Amino acid sequence: MLYIIGLGLGDEKDITIRGLEAIRSCTNVYMEAYTSLLSFGLSSNGLSNLESLYGKSIILADREMVEEKSDDILSEAHHSHVAFLVVGDPFGATTHTDLVVRAKKLGIDVKIVHNVSVMNAIGICGLQLYRYGETVSIPFFTDTWRPDSFYEKIQTNRNMGLHTLCLLDIRVKEPTLESLARGRKIYEPPRYMTINTAIEQLLEIEQARQESAYGEDTECVGFARLGSEDQMIVAGTMKQLQTIDFGAPLHCLVITGKTHPLEEEMLDFYRCRT
Numbered sequence: 001m002l003y004i005i006g007l008g009l010g011d012e013k014d015i016t017i018r019g020l021e022a023i024r025s026c027t028n029v030y031m032e033a034y035t036s037l038l039s040f041g042l043s044s045n046g047l048s049n050l051e052s053l054y055g056k057s058i059i060l061a062d063r064e065m066v067e068e069k070s071d072d073i074l075s076e077a078h079h080s081h082v083a084f085l086v087v088g089d090p091f092g093a094t095t096h097t098d099l100v101v102r103a104k105k106l107g108i109d110v111k112i113v114h115n116v117s118v119m120n121a122i123g124i125c126g127l128q129l130y131r132y133g134e135t136v137s138i139p140f141f142t143d144t145w146r147p148d149s150f151y152e153k154i155q156t157n158r159n160m161g162l163h164t165l166c167l168l169d170i171r172v173k174e175p176t177l178e179s180l181a182r183g184r185k186i187y188e189p190p191r192y193m194t195i196n197t198a199i200e201q202l203l204e205i206e207q208a209r210q211e212s213a214y215g216e217d218t219e220c221v222g223f224a225r226l227g228s229e230d231q232m233i234v235a236g237t238m239k240q241l242q243t244i245d246f247g248a249p250l251h252c253l254v255i256t257g258k259t260h261p262l263e264e265e266m267l268d269f270y271r272c273r274t
């Protein structure tokens with residue numbers, strides 16, 4: 001049996017009882033560690049908090065392991081119970097559909113244990129979840145790579161009056177280009193995009209395209225560490241949010257579409273006062 005278990009967004013205590021029982025029945029427990037971060041993920045003993053609550057040791061599965069060694073995980077799941085832990089919900093944002101499809105094709109039973117995802121936790125700001133258009137990802141720009149496919153999607157959403165959730169790039173365990181050329185991988189330090197960088201990149205593309213999909217005065221909501229005790233939520237224009245220090249990762253950003261009076265009333269609780 002392969003269990004894919006959502007851990008929620010806050011800390012180890014956000015697991016569901018169903019998820020905890022499943023983990024305790026498993027021989028091996030893997031944790032996906034490249035598309036998200038639990039609030040304690042930055043502390044050196046963070047993982048042991050999970051392990052002591054779950055009563056199991058956890059094998060960290062980075063991108064390489066999931067992409068290159070998932071056959072091993074799946075073959076274990078053939079003859080024993082294996083858990084694959086995912087921060088948030090297994091099908092929130094980046095989905096693990098690929099793993100599910102492969103497991104099912106191999107005749108392995110798969111059980112999903114849901115949890116809260118960034119995709120619905122953003123509802124806290126009052127913007128209605130059913131008034132969102134396509135979610136976009138904002139990748140870190142480099143000197144030579146400045147992809148802007150998010151621009152048209154935001155434009156389409158805003159033309160329809162819909163809000164846009166922008167997920168911000170996470171770069172963990174990325175090999176440096178030089179090390180790849182030398183054939184021995186050396187990894188870059190982890191990077192998590194801030195709301196400030198995201199807005200800077202969004203405005204750079206608007207400046208280049210000049211199609212008024214959004215601008216400095218467009219109302220947005222910035223979210224940091226959603227689901228944690230110290231979560232931060234601020235509503236304001238792009239220009240206002242750019243001056244705010246949202247602190248530790250993870251961050252995401254919502255660009256508003258057309259808002260309703262009740263949405264505005266809720267947003268007022270988070271409005272930037274500067």
Ligand SMILES: C[S@@+](CC[C@H](N)C(=O)[O-])C[C@H]1O[C@@H](n2cnc3c(N)ncnc32)[C@H](O)[C@@H]1O
Nearest residue numbers: 088089092093117118167168225226250251252
């Ligand atoms: C690929 S999604 C992973 C989603 C996760 N599986 C879930 O269901 O919530 C990762 C992106 O979501 C956003 N994100 C995830 N957790 C967040 C949090 N707690 N607070 C703010 N943004 C978050 C960040 O922009 C991050 O880069």
